[in-house]
Structures are given as structure tokens and as C-alpha cells.
Amino acid sequence: MSDDPRGIDSVLVVGTGLIGTSVGLALREHGVTVKLADQDPAAVRVACELGAGEEWTAGGPRVDLAVIAVPPQFVAQWLLDLQKTEAARFYTDVASVKALPIEQAAGLGCDLSSYVAGHPLAGRERSGPAAARADVFLGRPWAYCPGPETAPEAVRAVLSLIDLCGGNAVEVAPAAHDEAVALVSHAPHVAAAAVAARLAEASDTALGLAGPGVRDVTRVAGGDPALWTVILSGNARPVAEILEAVAADLGRAAAALRAAAVEGAAIDPVTELLRRGNAGQSRIPGKHGGPPRSYAVVQVLVGDRPGELARLFQVAKEAGVNIEDVRLEHAPGLPLGAAELHVQPEAAGGLARALRAHGWHVP
Amino acid sequence: MSDDPRGIDSVLVVGTGLIGTSVGLALREHGVTVKLADQDPAAVRVACELGAGEEWTAGGPRVDLAVIAVPPQFVAQWLLDLQKTEAARFYTDVASVKALPIEQAAGLGCDLSSYVAGHPLAGRERSGPAAARADVFLGRPWAYCPGPETAPEAVRAVLSLIDLCGGNAVEVAPAAHDEAVALVSHAPHVAAAAVAARLAEASDTALGLAGPGVRDVTRVAGGDPALWTVILSGNARPVAEILEAVAADLGRAAAALRAAAVEGAAIDPVTELLRRGNAGQSRIPGKHGGPPRSYAVVQVLVGDRPGELARLFQVAKEAGVNIEDVRLEHAPGLPLGAAELHVQPEAAGGLARALRAHGWHVP
Numbered sequence: 001m002s003d004d005p006r007g008i009d010s011v012l013v014v015g016t017g018l019i020g021t022s023v024g025l026a027l028r029e030h031g032v033t034v035k036l037a038d039q040d041p042a043a044v045r046v047a048c049e050l051g052a053g054e055e056w057t058a059g060g061p062r063v064d065l066a067v068i069a070v071p072p073q074f075v076a077q078w079l080l081d082l083q084k085t086e087a088a089r090f091y092t093d094v095a096s097v098k099a100l101p102i103e104q105a106a107g108l109g110c111d112l113s114s115y116v117a118g119h120p121l122a123g124r125e126r127s128g129p130a131a132a133r134a135d136v137f138l139g140r141p142w143a144y145c146p147g148p149e150t151a152p153e154a155v156r157a158v159l160s161l162i163d164l165c166g167g168n169a170v171e172v173a174p175a176a177h178d179e180a181v182a183l184v185s186h187a188p189h190v191a192a193a194a195v196a197a198r199l200a201e202a203s204d205t206a207l208g209l210a211g212p213g214v215r216d217v218t219r220v221a222g223g224d225p226a227l228w229t230v231i232l233s234g235n236a237r238p239v240a241e242i243l244e245a246v247a248a249d250l251g252r253a254a255a256a257l258r259a260a261a262v263e264g265a266a267i268d269p270v271t272e273l274l275r276r277g278n279a280g281q282s283r284i285p286g287k288h289g290g291p292p293r294s295y296a297v298v299q300v301l302v303g304d305r306p307g308e309l310a311r312l313f314q315v316a317k318e319a320g321v322n323i324e325d326v327r328l329e330h331a332p333g334l335p336l337g338a339a340e341l342h343v344q345p346e347a348a349g350g351l352a353r354a355l356r357a358h359g360w361h362v363p
Numbered sequence: 364m365s366d367d368p369r370g371i372d373s374v375l376v377v378g379t380g381l382i383g384t385s386v387g388l389a390l391r392e393h394g395v396t397v398k399l400a401d402q403d404p405a406a407v408r409v410a411c412e413l414g415a416g417e418e419w420t421a422g423g424p425r426v427d428l429a430v431i432a433v434p435p436q437f438v439a440q441w442l443l444d445l446q447k448t449e450a451a452r453f454y455t456d457v458a459s460v461k462a463l464p465i466e467q468a469a470g471l472g473c474d475l476s477s478y479v480a481g482h483p484l485a486g487r488e489r490s491g492p493a494a495a496r497a498d499v500f501l502g503r504p505w506a507y508c509p510g511p512e513t514a515p516e517a518v519r520a521v522l523s524l525i526d527l528c529g530g531n532a533v534e535v536a537p538a539a540h541d542e543a544v545a546l547v548s549h550a551p552h553v554a555a556a557a558v559a560a561r562l563a564e565a566s567d568t569a570l571g572l573a574g575p576g577v578r579d580v581t582r583v584a585g586g587d588p589a590l591w592t593v594i595l596s597g598n599a600r601p602v603a604e605i606l607e608a609v610a611a612d613l614g615r616a617a618a619a620l621r622a623a624a625v626e627g628a629a630i631d632p633v634t635e636l637l638r639r640g641n642a643g644q645s646r647i648p649g650k651h652g653g654p655p656r657s658y659a660v661v662q663v664l665v666g667d668r669p670g671e672l673a674r675l676f677q678v679a680k681e682a683g684v685n686i687e688d689v690r691l692e693h694a695p696g697l698p699l700g701a702a703e704l705h706v707q708p709e710a711a712g713g714l715a716r717a718l719r720a721h722g723w724h725v726p
Contacts, residue, residue, distance in 0.1 A: 121572050122574075134726055170568070170572070172568055176568060179569065180566070180568055183561055183569050184569055184573040184577045185574065185576055188581070190613065193637050194554070195550070195554045195640075196640040196642075197612060197643050198643060199546065199547070199644070199646050200639050200646065202547075202646070205535055205543055206539075207646055209540075209543045210648060211503070213582075214548060214551045216580070217554065217555050217583060218551070218640070219579045219580075220576045221641065222641060223637075225637035229634045229637065232633055233629075233630055236630070237621070239617075240616075241617075243613045244613075247610040247613040247614045248610075250557050251607070253557070254603040255603075257599040266596075267599070270595055273556050274553075274584075274592065275588045276563050277556025277557065277558075278586075279559075279560075280558075280560050280584070281582070281584040281585045283562055284559075284577065284581065285571065301498065309686060313672045313675075316672075323672060338496075
């Protein structure tokens with residue numbers, strides 16, 4: 001490792017899927033030398049062509065850090081193999097569960113002083129190197145799990161990696177990590193799949209009445225079943241515990257609704273569940289880990305043609321208003337859509353006035 | 364009723380919440396005379412100020428159509444009272460369940476020949492007259508349920524209402540309607556609440572690892588528990604049946620994960636559920652009831668300052684590209700965000716080239 005304060009000059013990425021390739025892209029933007037390896041030569045070629053680094057040759061010079069970006073159950077074996085050939089000074093991984101690879105690494109006799117388990121929370125609905133982006137980690141949490149044997153230099157190398165990728169380092173114990181991701185990612189995924197599964201056999205009439213709510217609830221259910229089977233297998237007990245609690249809550253709600261249908265009883269257990277849902281939903285941080293933000297929403301009707309939004313943003317610009325988020329909704333066969341402009345609450349009035357003054361219809 | 368092909372010249376809206384007020388706004392845009400009534404005088408005043416119509420006076424001239432926009436369990440009593448005073452020639456409602464108000468209306472001895480039950484699928488996360496919009500029904504399904512006693516003129520009046528509001532009329536039997544909305548709205552709402560409820564007592568560390576997936580799954584769980592208790596009470600049996608099926612699927616998935624955690628068994632029932640989730644999710648129509656659309660996504664880094672998006676849309680305009688949807692993601696404390704521009708697949712390459720030629724960073 002050089003004296004450079006960045007701490008890492010050369011990195012080997014093993015596994016050029018979405019996350020591995022994105023790590024390479026991010027590091028290359030900072031001039032870090034990146035070597036790429038994957039069991040699929042085509043995936044390495046795509047990653048190289050995207051500019052994520054150069055193909056790795058076993059037996060070449062030792063790199064500062066190896067990033068093992070393979071499915072959870074293969075992390076420990078790769079760690080052992082790389083350590084045997086002294087491929088890197090330090091090692092980390094990016095798998096979505098942490099207890100399993102750490103236990104397996106200990107079981108295989110890996111050197112745990114040079115290894116820090118990690119997990120960038122940066123999944124996308126797409127997968128594979130072609131979906132990779134250098135900015136996928138920007139402002140996102142990146143969990144890391146130093147153990148009792150971990151050398152401070154290994155932690156520093158991983159913190160440098162997280163810093164270079166623009167992530168927010170979050171130190172967490174492996175078991176706490178796995179319980180957390182079961183709660184905020186793995187169990188919600190299975191629940192979304194269970195809701196979506198009811199639609200597989202539904203009538204076209206029923207699906208024709210679907211709105212934005214069910215689309216939101218089930219969006220993640222479009223994820224790759226094979227990939228998610230691996231993720232869920234590696235975090236089986238924590239996910240099972242949460243799914244059991246969710247199933248029990250839904251069973252109680254169903255029983256109360258059954259009783260109401262027969263006896264006209266009140267559905268207090270359902271109301272109670274909805275209230276707890278309110279409480280839980282309100283605790284989810286905003287887009288990038290900050291507290292939930294309330295932007296004001298300015299709605300404006302826009303024509304469905306090129307340039308309409310450009311003119312709209314030009315008005316916002318001239319009014320000195322920064323648009324924090326935009327949602328567009330177009331109606332089919334109609335020349336009009338509605339744009340929802342999310343702005344700081346204090347800027348909403350001025351923006352609406354400016355838009356109206358320029359002839360926009362702000363309902 | 365006049366000879367006007369529109370069929371309805373005057374409408375009474377009872378209940379000036381989100382839907383009732385939006386109906387008034389939409390009808391006013393077509394010059395229809397709109398009278399507004401609500402048990403809360405303040406709600407009527409807000410709706411009048413928004414331009415949704417004028418306050419109704421009992422005993423005034425008979426209107427062509429009364430739109431009863433009150434919670435499901437109060438629809439029949441309003442219908443009876445309005446019919447007693449011959450307030451309107453025809454009647455409809457907009458409640459989210461249909462079997463209950465129709466049964467109650469029959470039980471109360473209402474005239475069923477002049478009544479057509481209806482339900483515009485146009486909910487928003489907000490509620491109340493201030494959230495009303497004339498365009499909230501544009502391109503959305505609007506279910507209506509004529510019965511064996513319904514007069515053809517009553518159906519024509521309701522179809523005129525749907526047409527004036529810009530909705531897509533969908534004829535459906537009351538029981539089929541209620542099963543459909545249980546599947547695509549009510550049960551998903553409860554399931555989202557059950558997932559969100561697990562977060563109420565979670566650690567800050569766990570919530571700090573939350574990403575876009577769990578935000579999507581739980582978004583609707585932010586809805587008003589009192590309002591949803593009423594909705595779910597009115598559709599208890601169909602919702603109970605679906606929740607039981609979802610709970611059973613989740614229970615089986617949990618059992619398979621428990622077995623895997625103890626014995627290292629395969630989790631085939633989970634994979635199977637994920638596959639069924641894939642199949643169901645892919646059947647959900649696109650934004651406005653059409654088949655799901657695949658837009659190409661062009662990603663571009665944008666500065667977090669006024670005018671940046673205006674310049675970007677200007678480039679798209681000059682390239683002749685229509686932007687179908689936009690998602691912005693800003694990283695906190697960073698001057699950069701990523702914009703995802705959704706465009707027709709054939710336009711993506713040209714847009715990316717045009718943006719790059721103007722100095723934009725398209726990863």
C-alpha cells in the first residue's frame with residue numbers, strides 16, 4: 001500500500017456482476033488500478049469494456065485489497081483461495097448476508113485478521129455488469145463488520161474503499177446486520193411476492209382495476225427468483241422469524257374480518273395493525289438515509305410533447321426554485337399529463353405563481 | 364335533463380372529500396352546474412372556494428344526477444333520503460365497495476331503477492377536499508354496477524358522468540368488483556401494513572439500512588387507519604380470504620426457511636413463491652390501465668441546483684425526444700444526483716449521444 005492518504009492503489013474485484021462492476025467503475029474514477037475476475041469470461045469482458053478495470057491474471061503482483069463480489073455461500077472459499085496465493089494484502093466481500101461467510105471463513109481456517117466482511121446497500125432491480133454504475137453507492141449505507149481478530153489496517157483499507165465509492169460506512173455486528181436486512185429487505189421481498197402471487201391467477205377484470213398502490217407493494221416481486229433464493233437461503237432464520245410474525249398479524253386480521261363478515265363485529269385488530277403500520281412506515285428514513293423529508297408538491301398539467309418539461313424547468317430556474325423530485329403521469333390517448341414537482345415547502349407558492357404567470361395550468 | 368348530448372346539466376355531490384370535490388372540479392370544467400353538500404360545513408366551503416361548485420340548499424330544483432361520495436355504510440341512507448325529496452333524477456355513489464351499499468339500499472326500500480352503484484379507482488395518498496384535482500380520474504378505471512332493475516337512462520347518466528370526468532367506464536357485477544378490489548387494493552394494503560408494523564420496534568441501525576425496496580412495499584401503509592378500517596369493514600370476507608392465502612404462503616415460506624436454517628435443506632417452496640410472485644407482478648397493467656410498457660432508461664448525473672434539469676430537458680427537446688417519466692435521486696451533502704429519464708427504447712441512444720455532446724455525464 002502506498003503512502004497515499006486514500007490508502008488503496010490497487011484492487012482486485014472477484015465477480016463482475018452489478019455490484020462488482022460498479023465498484024470497479026467507481027474506483028477507476030479515482031485512478032485506482034482495478035483488476036477484474038469472474039468465472040464467466042464474457043462478464044469480465046463486458047466489465048472491462050465498460051471501463052471497470054482490466055482482466056486479472058492469477059500470479060500477478062499482489063493488490064492492496066481484494067473485493068469478493070460473489071454469492072454469499074462462495075465468499076469463504078474464494079477468500080481461502082486468494083489468501084493461499086497472497087493475491088491481496090486485505091480482503092472484503094459485498095454479500096448481502098454477513099454471519100454465514102464469516103462463519104464459513106473461520107471454519108475453513110482463513111486468516112481473519114486481513115478480512116473485513118462488508119455489504120453495500122445498493123441493489124437495483126436490474127442485475128449484471130451492464131446495469132453497473134459508478135454512482136450506485138453514492139450516499140448509500142455500506143455496512144462493514146470488523147471482528148475481534150481484524151487488523152486495524154484491514155479496517156482502514158475497507159473504509160478507504162467505501163469512501164472512494166461514495167458510500168456511508170456503517171459499522172455493525174454480523175448478526176445485527178443479518179437481522180436488519182431481513183427486516184428491511186429480505187422479508188419485505190417475500191411478502192411482496194406473496195401479494196403478487198395472488199395476482200397470477202386473477203381475472204383480467206380484477207387486474208384492470210389495479211392502481212399505483214398495488215404496483216408499489218409488488219414492485220420488488222419482479223426480482224430474479226434464483227438470485228433471491230440464494231440471498232434468502234443465506235439468511236434463513238432471521239427471515240423466517242419476521243415472516244412468521246407477518247403471517248400471524250395477517251392471520252389475526254383475516255380472523256377479525258371473517259368475524260365482521262358473519263357477525264358484523266368491529267375489526268379492532270385490523271385497525272390496530274394499520275396503526276402499527278403507520279408507525280413503522282413513518283420511521284423509514286428518506287431517500288438517502290436522512291430523516292424523512294416533507295417536500296411541498298406543486299402540480300402542473302403538461303402537454304405530452306418534447307420540450308414541455310424543458311419550458312417548465314426553465315420557469316422554475318428563473319424563479320430560483322430547485323426541483324427536488326419529479327413524478328410524471330400521462331393519461332393514455334390524451335395530450336395531457338400531470339407533473340408533480342417536489343420542492344422545499346417555502347418555495348412552493350412562488351413556483352406556482354411563476355408557473356401560472358407563464359400560462360401553466362396549476363390546479 | 365336537457366337534450367345536450369352530454370346528458371347531464373346539473374349534479375349534486377354529497378360528501379366533499381377528495382373524490383367528491385374532484386368530481387365537482389371535473390364537472391365544472393365542462394360547465395355542468397354543481398351543487399355541494401357535506402355534513403361538515405367547513406369542507407363544503409373549501410370545496411366551493413376551490414371552484415368545485417356552489418353550496419346545495421335542500422328543496423331547490425331537482426338535479427339530473429346525485430353523486431353520493433360518503434363512506435360505504437352511509438350510502439344507502441343518503442340514497443333513501445335524497446330519493447324521498449326527489450333531489451335528483453338519477454343517483455350513483457363512489458364508495459370503494461359495491462355489494463354492501465346495494466344490499467342496504469334494497470333493504471331500505473330505495474328505488475333501484477334510478478340508482479347505479481359506481482367506484483372511480485382514483486385514490487391518492489392524501490385525502491380531503493384540498494387534495495382534490497379535476498384530473499384525478501383521467502384515464503383511470505371507473506367501475507359501475509347496473510342491476511337488473513336499473514333503468515337504461517340511469518346508466519346513460521352515469522356513463523356521462525364518467526365520460527365528463529375522463530374516466531374509463533368498466534361494467535362489473537358488485538361481487539366481482541369487491542373481490543377485484545380486495546385483490547388489487549384492500550389486501551395489499553393490509554399486507555403492506557403488516558410489513559411496516561415490523562419496523563415500528565426495529566433498531567435505528569436496521570432502519571438505517573433501509574433502501575428503496577422496503578419504501579415501495581410499505582408506502583401505502585402510511586394511509587389513514589380510520590378511513591381504511593371503514594373500507595376493509597365493508598369488504599370483509601373477500602379481503603379475509605386473500606389475507607388467509609397470503610398468510611399461508613408466508614407460513615410455508617417461513618417453515619422452509621426454518622428447515623433450511625436447521626438442516627441446510629433447499630428452500631424450494633420459497634423459490635416457487637418467488638416465481639409465482641414474478642408471474643403475478645408481470646400481469647399488473649402499466650400506469651393507466653394499458654399493458655405494461657418498457658421504456659428505456661437513460662441515466663445522467665445532474666447538479667443539485669436550479670436550472671440543471673431545465674438545461675437537460677432542453678437538450679432532449681432539441682433532440683426531438685419525449686421524456687415519458689423522470690426519477691431524480693439526490694445524494695445528501697453531495698452536489699450531484701442521478702436523473703433517470705424514461706424514453707421510448709428507440710430514442711435512448713440518440714438522447715444519450717445528445718446529452719454527452721452537450722457535456723453531460725451519462726454513465
